[in-house]
Amino acid sequence: MNAAPAITRLSTRDVDFSRRLDALLDWEGVSDGAVQARVDELLADVKARGDAAAIEATNRFDRLAATTMQELTLTPARLEQAYNSLPDDQREALAAAAERIRRYHEHQKPESWQYTEADGTVLGQQVAPLDRAGIYVPGGKAAYPSSVLMNAIPAQVAGVSEIVMVVPTPDGVLNELVLAAAHLAGVDQVFTLGGAQAVAALAYGTESVPRVDKIVGPGNIYVATAKRAVFGQVGIDMIAGPSEILIVADGGTDPDWLAMDLFSQAEHDEDAQAIMVSCDRAQLDAVEASMTRLLPTLEREAIVRASLGARGVLIHCADEEDAAALINRIAPEHLELSVDEPERWLPRIRHAGAIFMGRYTAEALGDYCAGPNHVLPTSGTARFSSPLGVYDFQKRSSLIHCSADGAAELGEVASVLARGEALTAHARSAEYRTEYRTLHRSRR
Structure with missing residues (x-):
């Protein structure tokens, strides 16, 4: 008999609902003192000694034996080789995703503008791209070619002159899909560096790694801590927390679909969060039953089970207004409106990173190929932040004449x-x- 996932069940009518929900939502991405001290040491070392420090740290953490930065550099020819060597189905899927992502972001490009007042004074705004952007791409256990496309293509569309990518390669293992995506997205330079040393190299520059104007892309706690520390020297996109999804369902969606949508975020890591809200208690019961049946079929069952047990929750709410209030309170990274007439909900939604509308729009489509960016505000920061986009790689100058x-x-x-x-x-x-x-x- 399959063991049911230890997922929390709540109702907005519970006396202690707010306290229990707050406890589940609580996630602190700030590193502890030991991590901060280690990151500070690495940043200072790379700033002072450049390539030598970055190479030493990379050898230590990624179990390599490089002696020069050239050994940690991938040429454009190597990226093109990776792309050309992919199986046809992977190459075609990667190209299709890249085209959709590019087309969507082309619509985001802001234009410079100006107007003339009656006395002849001219006021306006000039939009210009950054000179150089740094893209951090996770490697090792988590290798995401989709992240390469989502981070690099908006920079390219924005007109950034040079895109520099860093990606760790533990034990020297290269992910060919990641390299192929870098070729397709127009990345100019790739260095097989990771962790705080990679962030330091991008922020301060070394003999081989050029200093960038902005660093974007997700990473582990050391990467997040380093990005926070170098902000001000360079721009950053955000301090990303664990992936999260909030599904609002009205009882009309196949419970297996909803269970798998919840799993799709829970499988990222043990800290990921999967939440479902419904006014239909029977659907919550059906989804929980589907989760129990489907969970053993997952390759990452242990991670999903841990994620659901620690931070997952099924919430019964009173009505649509109750559900909308929860959406805005949680401000989810991914919001699925698995309901009839999802457009009717939009005026009530103030805080969400990306909104997936209707029963057929699985969040996973947005992760890879729908077009909008999958780099989204997490941990409630959708209250004041937006998805990564072309505007993150441009700056605006005021014009006064x-x-x-x-x-x-x-x-x-x-x-x-x-x-x-x-x-x-x-x-x-x-x-x-x-x-x-x-x-x-x-x-x-």
């Missing part, structure tokens, strides 16, 4: 405000332009 009349008019306002702040140099700087217009007019 005053006419003489415009400078004089603005100068009067600026002068009053500046003197109110006791910044007289500011005031006098603005007043010079006002006085110039007055003098110029008196001479005419």
Whole structure:
């Protein structure tokens, strides 16, 4: 007999519902003192000694024996070879996914703009790409070619001049799909570095690894801690937590589908979170039964079972308003609206990374090939963050071009405000332009 997953059952009517839900949602991605100290040491070492420090750390952690950075560098020809050597079905699937991701992100490209006021003053915004972006791609136990596409293609669409990728290769094992994806996504340089030493190399630059303007991509706790530490030296995308999914179902979806959708996130790792919400208690029962039956069929059963036991939950709610309130409270990375008329729910949803609408839209499609980015805010940060996109690889400069009349008019306002702040140099700087217009007019 199959053992049922130890998944929590809750109802929004429970007296202690809020406390128990908060306990399940609680996840702290900040490293402890020991991890922080180790990361600080690695960052300082790579900053001071460059290639030599990065090579030593890589040899130690990835069990390699490199003596030069050239041994940890993959050429564009090697990436192209990986792509050409793939089985036909993998190469075609990778190309199809890349094309869909590229097409979607092309729609995100912002344009520079400006307008002219009545006095001739021109105001606007100029959009420009970053010069160089760094892409961190997990390696070893977790190797994700889809992450290469999702991180590198928006940078390429944004117009970034150079894309540098780092990927760890424990025991020297290369993932050919990852390398093929790098070729397809237009990555310019690849270094087989991982961990905090890779983040340090991208942030500070070494003799061989160029310094980047922004580092994006997921990693383990050492990578997350290092990214947080170098923020300010470079930009970062986010500090990513474990993967998570929230499914809202109305009783009309096959419970096996919903069980597998929950598993699809739980199988990432033991800290991943799978949540289902429904007003239909019978469907929650059916999904739990499907989970019990299907769980033993999974290759990553142990990980899924641990994830569901630690952080999984099935929640019975009172009505749609109750469910919508839960969505906004949890602010999930992935939200599945497995309901009739999912569009009707959208006005009530304020916080979600990506919204998968309807019974046929499995979250897994978004992970690989739907088109929108799968790098999404986790751990409730969808309250203030957005999916990775073209805009993350561009910056905006304000444009201000005053006419003489415009400078004089603005100068009067600026002068009053500046003197109110006791910044007289500011005031006098603005007043010079006002006085110039007055003098110029008196001479005419």
